[in-house]
Structures are given as C-alpha cells and as structure tokens.
Amino acid sequence: MNLVDSLVRLFAMVQDHVFERIVEPLLPLLGLMEYQEQAFDATEYVLIGIVEIVLMLLLFRPLEALFPAEHWSNRQPTHIDILYTLLHRLGFIPLVMFALMWPVSISLDGWLRLHGFMPFTLDNDFPYLLEHPLTTFVVYLVVLDFAGYWLHRFLHRLEWGWALHGVHHCQRVMSFWTDDRTHFLEDFLAAFWFSMLGLFIGLPPSQFVVLMMVTRILQSFAHANVAISFGRIGERLLVSPHYHRVHHGIGMGSESGPLSCNFAILFPIWDILFHTANFATETPPTGIADQLAGRNYGNGLLLQQWLGLERLSRALRGLKA
Amino acid sequence: MRIFLLWLVFLSGLVSPLASLADVAIVLDSGDGTITRIDRHNYQPIDRFFVGREPHHLMSLPDNSALIVANAVSNDLVFLNPDNGNILYRIPRISDPYQIAFSPDKHWFVANSLRLDMVDVYRAQDFKLVKRFVLPSMPSHLTFSPDSRMVFVTLQGSDQLAAIDLDKMAVKWQIPIGKTPAGVYTTPDGRYLLVGVMGLNEVAVVDWRTATIVKHIPAGRGTHNFMPLGDDRHVFVTNRAEDTISLIDTRTLAIVKTFSVPGGPDCMEVSADHKELWVTSRWLRQVTVLSMPDFRIIHIIPVGRSPHGLFFAHHASRQ
Numbered sequence: 250m251n252l253v254d255s256l257v258r259l260f261a262m263v264q265d266h267v268f269e270r271i272v273e274p275l276l277p278l279l280g281l282m283e284y285q286e287q288a289f290d291a292t293e294y295v296l297i298g299i300v301e302i303v304l305m306l307l308l309f310r311p312l313e314a315l316f317p318a319e320h321w322s323n324r325q326p327t328h329i330d331i332l333y334t335l336l337h338r339l340g341f342i343p344l345v346m347f348a349l350m351w352p353v354s355i356s357l358d359g360w361l362r363l364h365g366f367m368p369f370t371l372d373n374d375f376p377y378l379l380e381h382p383l384t385t386f387v388v389y390l391v392v393l394d395f396a397g398y399w400l401h402r403f404l405h406r407l408e409w410g411w412a413l414h415g416v417h418h419c420q421r422v423m424s425f426w427t428d429d430r431t432h433f434l435e436d437f438l439a440a441f442w443f444s445m446l447g448l449f450i451g452l453p454p455s456q457f458v459v460l461m462m463v464t465r466i467l468q469s470f471a472h473a474n475v476a477i478s479f480g481r482i483g484e485r486l487l488v489s490p491h492y493h494r495v496h497h498g499i500g501m502g503s504e505s506g507p508l509s510c511n512f513a514i515l516f517p518i519w520d521i522l523f524h525t526a527n528f529a530t531e532t533p534p535t536g537i538a539d540q541l542a543g544r545n546y547g548n549g550l551l552l553q554q555w556l557g558l559e560r561l562s563r564a565l566r567g568l569k570a
Numbered sequence: 571m572r573i574f575l576l577w578l579v580f581l582s583g584l585v586s587p588l589a590s591l592a593d594v595a596i597v598l599d600s601g602d603g604t605i606t607r608i609d610r611h612n613y614q615p616i617d618r619f620f621v622g623r624e625p626h627h628l629m630s631l632p633d634n635s636a637l638i639v640a641n642a643v644s645n646d647l648v649f650l651n652p653d654n655g656n657i658l659y660r661i662p663r664i665s666d667p668y669q670i671a672f673s674p675d676k677h678w679f680v681a682n683s684l685r686l687d688m689v690d691v692y693r694a695q696d697f698k699l700v701k702r703f704v705l706p707s708m709p710s711h712l713t714f715s716p717d718s719r720m721v722f723v724t725l726q727g728s729d730q731l732a733a734i735d736l737d738k739m740a741v742k743w744q745i746p747i748g749k750t751p752a753g754v755y756t757t758p759d760g761r762y763l764l765v766g767v768m769g770l771n772e773v774a775v776v777d778w779r780t781a782t783i784v785k786h787i788p789a790g791r792g793t794h795n796f797m798p799l800g801d802d803r804h805v806f807v808t809n810r811a812e813d814t815i816s817l818i819d820t821r822t823l824a825i826v827k828t829f830s831v832p833g834g835p836d837c838m839e840v841s842a843d844h845k846e847l848w849v850t851s852r853w854l855r856q857v858t859v860l861s862m863p864d865f866r867i868i869h870i871i872p873v874g875r876s877p878h879g880l881f882f883a884h885h886a887s888r889q
Contacts, residue, residue, distance in 0.1 A: 257855070258872060261853075261856075265833055265854045269833075269853060282750040282769040283708055283726045285768070285792070285810075285811075286876075290601075290876075355686060359686045359688065362665050362686065363704070367645060372644070373645060379644075379660075380620070456601060456602040456603050456604070458875075
C-alpha cells in the first residue's frame with residue numbers, strides 16, 4: 250500500500266469512527282434517521298474542513314510572517330475571521346444553506362420532471378465528458394467560476410449587493426482567514442444562485458475531494474497577507490494574493506461603483522474578457538473608503554451582520570448603502 | 571503471416587488479464603461514481619473506473635445477459651458485461667434511478683427516485699416510461715408480489731410502506747410501518763413482506779394481502795437491507811448502525827444468528843457454493859468477506875468511497 254492509499258485508509262477510518270461514534274447515534278434522537286447517508290457525507294465535509302484549516306495554518310501562517318504585504322502591530326482583528334472560517338469550513342453555514350435550499354431545489358427539479366423536462370447536465374449531454382470525469386470536473390470548475398465572477402460583480406455593482414458584501418470588504422487586516430467572512434444573506438444568495446444554476450447544468454462531480462479542497466485553499470490563499478504575485482503571465486492565469494489585494498484595496502477594487510475590479514474567484518480571464526481587470530503593481534491598504542471617515546462596520550460577528558441588514562434596508566429604499 | 575498475426579490478436583484477447591478471470595466481483599463506489607472490480611480468486615482489486623454519478627444499486631437483466639447499474643445523479647442506466655464488468659452501453663434519461671428491479675414476470679422495470687419522491691414504472695422490454703407515481707417521501711427499496719401484480723415500496727421519509735397495483739397502475743395502499751423503513755423483501759413462500767425498519771431496529775413482517783403488520787422481529791440498530799441465503803428459507807438482514815448482520819428463518823420468522831461486520835454493512839452477495847458472504851462496509855470504504863457458516867472475517871478489500879451495490883455472477887439463488 251503506497252502513501253496515498255495509506256492516507257485515504259486513515260481518513261476513512263477516522264471518518265467511520267467519528268460518524269459511528271458521534272454523528273450516527275444522534276440521528277434517531279433528532280428524528281433524522283432518514284438522512285443517515287447525507288450525515289455521513291456531512292461528516293466527510295467537516296473532516297475535510299479540519300484538514301483544510303490545518304493545511305492553511307501550516308502553509309499560509311508562516312508565509313504571512315515571512316513575506317507580509319502589510320505589517321500589523323497585532324493580529325487581534327483577524328480573530329473574528331477565524332470564527333467565520335470555522336462556521337463555514339466546519340459545516341455550520343453550509344448545513345443551514347443546505348436545509349434552506351434543498352427543499353426548493355428538489356421541488357423545482359421534481360416539478361420540471363413531472364412536466365416532461367429532464368434537467369440538462371453537462372456530462373450527460375456531452376458524451377465525451379461522460380467518460381472523462383476529471384475533464385468534467387474542470388469544465389464545471391470553469392463554468393462555476395464564471396458564474397461566481399458574475400455573482401461577485403453583481404454584489405459590487407448593485408447597491409443592495411454591496412450593502413451585504415461590505416461585511417467581507419470591511420476587514421482592514423485581510424488575512425487568509427478573511428475568505429469566509431461574509432454576510433449570511435450573501436451566503437444564502439450564493440447558495441440560491443448556484444442551486445438554480447445546478448438545475449440547468451447539473452452539479453459538479455463530487456468525487457474529486459482533494460481537488461475541491463485545493464480550490465478552496467486557493468481562495469483562502471488569495472486573501473493571505475503576503476506580498477506574492479504570480480508574475481506577468483501567472484497573474485493572468487490564476488488569482489494571486491496580490492491580484493486579490495487590489496480587489497480589496499481602498500480606492501481601488503473595494504468599491505461599489507464602476508471603479509471596483511478584479512472580481513474573479515480563481516481565473517482572472519473573466520476580468521480580462523469583461524474589462525474589469527486591474528493589474529496594478531502597488532499594494533493598497535484594504536478596507537472600505539468610508540471607514541477612513543469613521544464609518545463603523547462592526548467588530549463582532551453579530552454587529553457586522555446587523556449593520557449589514559441596516560445597509561441593505563437603506564439600499565432597498567433607494568438610498569446609498 | 572497475416573493469418574498468424576490475426577491469431578495472435580485473437581489469442582491476446584483470450585488471455586488478457588480480465589478475460590482470464592473466471593469470476594469478478596463488481597462494487598459500486600457510490601461516492602466516487604466508480605466501479606471497483608475485484609478478482610474473487612485472490613481478493614485483490616483489479617481496477618477502478620468511472621461509471622456515472624452516484625451509482626447505488628445494480629441487478630441483472632432477467633436473461634442474465636447484462637448487469638444494470640443505476641446512476642442516480644447521472645439519470646441513466648449503464649449495462650455491464652456480468653462476467654467482467656466491462657461497459658456495454660447506456661440508456662440515458664432515466665430519471666434519478668436509485669433502487670431498481672424487474673417484476674418476476676419480466677414485464678415491468680421499476681425505478682425508485684429517493685431524492686425526488688417518485689416511483690417510475692417502465693416497460694421492461696424497451697425501458698419506456700409507462701407511469702410516474704409521486705409518493706409522500708423518499709421511496710427507498712422495492713419488491714414485488716410473486717404474481718407481479720403488485721410492487722411494494724418503502725417510503726423512508728414518511729415512514730410508510732406503499733403498494734402499487736401494476737394492473738391498474740394505481741397506488742393500492744399506504745400503511746405506516748415505523749420510523750425510516752429501508753429494505754423490503756418478499757418471503758420465498760410469497761406470503762409476507764419483510765421490511766427493515768431502521769428507526770425501530772426491527773424487521774416488520776407484513777401480510778401484503780391484508781396490508782397489516784403481523785409480527786415485529788427485533789434485530790440490530792439500523793435494520794437495513796436483505797439478501798437471501800439461497801436455500802429457499804433464510805435471509806440475511808444488515809443492521810447498519812450496529813455493525814451486525816442477522817440471519818432470519820422465513821418459516822419461523824425468527825432470527826437464528828447475528829454476527830459482526832464492521833463499517834456499516836449494507837448490500838450483500840452470497841457465493842454460489844455458500845462458502846462466502848460478501849458485504850459492502852459503507853462507512854469504511856471496504857468490502858468485507860466472511861466465511862460461511864462460521865461468519866468469520868476472512869478478507870478485507872479496500873474499495874472507493876461509500877461502497878453500496880455489490881454483485882458477482884456466481885452467486886447463490888435469490889430465493
């Protein structure tokens with residue numbers, strides 16, 4: 250048995266242990282026995298989240314210490330982002346979103362089939378993809394990244410979107426923990442966006458667990474406080490910490506108006522194609538411009554969420570968020 | 571020279587590693603969308619290849635000319651060579667097939683859509699959809715009456731057992747059966763249905779003619795799925811949460827033996843010589859092989875994520 254097989258075997262044993270000793274006994278008590286298989290998958294999600302967090306700590310924390318883009322006197326303001334990361338990567342937010350979106354998605358899917366419409370899926374309708382699952386994964390990754398680009402762009406360019414997305418952008422000490430710092434309504438919006446998209450193109454293959462983990466870690470890396478650029482060509486192929494720092498830069502990308510830029514999640518090609526790329530070389534401070542004038546976006550999670558709702562209320566009344 | 575080369579090509583086909591195997595076990599790795607082929611002689615995985623999204627269950631065509639894999643998320647059926655597992659062809663646009671079965675008279679093919687709360691009845695000869703039933707919640711497993719007039723479906727989400735009259739193409743009855751029913755099996759004498767009720771840790775015995783529960787057989791935690799021993803009398807039932815399997819005597823309707831199998835035992839296969847019981851250990855990514863009749867673990871075979879359906883050609887009778 251080689252190293253990879255041994256690691257897979259070890260992971261399977263840990264997953265089995267956690268599931269059978271902790272999760273499964275809870276299901277009958279919660280009246281959720283019928284969701285045993287989903288609970289097993291959720292256990293895997295949480296364990297992968299733990300692996301991700303450990304890897305990020307091991308990889309990115311030393312890099313932030315060695316090659317910081319910004320020098321901070323203390324890291325205390327990053328701690329709230331750790332809480333957001335735990336809520337996301339350990340499955341709490343995804344579980345809530347799943348519980349909210351699953352019935353909607355299933356009802357709509359069932360209704361479509363009852364009316365003779367079988368949802369389109371990329372791999373079923375392109376026979377080549379059917380027999381090449383890795384290619385299918387890459388195609389879905391690109392398509393979903395494209396959809397992510399537009400959602401992100403809407404969150405900046407629509408006033409009500411920016412009202413929510415401000416929670417993500419108001420972090421003035423942006424670190425690899427910042428990726429998951431979002432308003433919960435934005436999470437819901439994203440879940441809805443991708444669920445509806447899934448109805449029309451199918452869902453991406455779920456078997457490439459390691460690759461999915463890598464894409465999530467890359468998104469965290471893009472937020473890391475590191476002075477790392479991928480070079481003239483690399484900056485145009487994959488979102489780097491520098492490229493994304495420009496997106497979060499005060500007076501640069503971190504705006505609601507037409508100046509906002511660099512919306513790409515993984516692949517900058519979308520910014521290049523739709524003229525929203527900014528390959529500036531300077532390293533701007535992160536945050537939102539009106540924070541310099543004293544606007545409060547909240548330090549704690551609850552206040553940040555509440556102030557986001559207040560801004561949303563203003564935006565929906567036609568006022569500036 | 572040309573004839574000699576043709577002979578070489580022909581012989582190389584005969585002696586290719588897969589074709590030389592007398593017996594191959596086929597395992598559906600539902601989490602990976604793959605099939606793991608296992609050499610039944612040395613208990614080693616031969617290879618693993620992609621078959622579709624979420625393949626959960628598989629069964630033979632009535633004439634044993636092919637093995638059907640139901641890919642729930644890919645919405646298709648994949649037909650395999652039952653001897654070696656090679657893909658023969660696909661039938662696309664079969665809606666969310668989770669559990670599948672042919673009626674004993676080979677007239678109907680029924681597919682349960684667990685995710686979408688539907689039961690689809692197809693004409694078996696050409697897989698043309700005849701009727702789609704929307705049932706309360708999570709149609710899981712199914713079995714037929716011996717005369718093929720009824721199909722019985724467990725409803726995992728609404729805790730019911732439903733009977734569909736295939737002559738009238740109508741739901742005949744739905745009865746409460748207990749929390750989270752899963753596997754359902756028609757006893758060899760055709761009188762009763764055995765239902766694995768996961769939430770009650772029991773097998774419910776149902777007289778399907780009167781739609782009444784006539785007996786409760788306490789089993790292990792998470793009583794789940796059935797596989798006959800092949801002696802026209804006994805049937806195994808997995809207790810997936812307890813990591814055990816019980817053997818039930820269908821004449822006395824009592825458990826005669828219970829033994830341990832790790833990692834969430836789910837689907838089973840019994841060898842034709844009755845010397846081995848193969849089980850997918852769902853939570854441990856392995857197939858566990860036990861010797862019979864002592865039910866001792868003799869082999870553990872690593873496979874893909876969430877292994878579910880299991881098949882080999884030289885299996886015991888399904889009665």
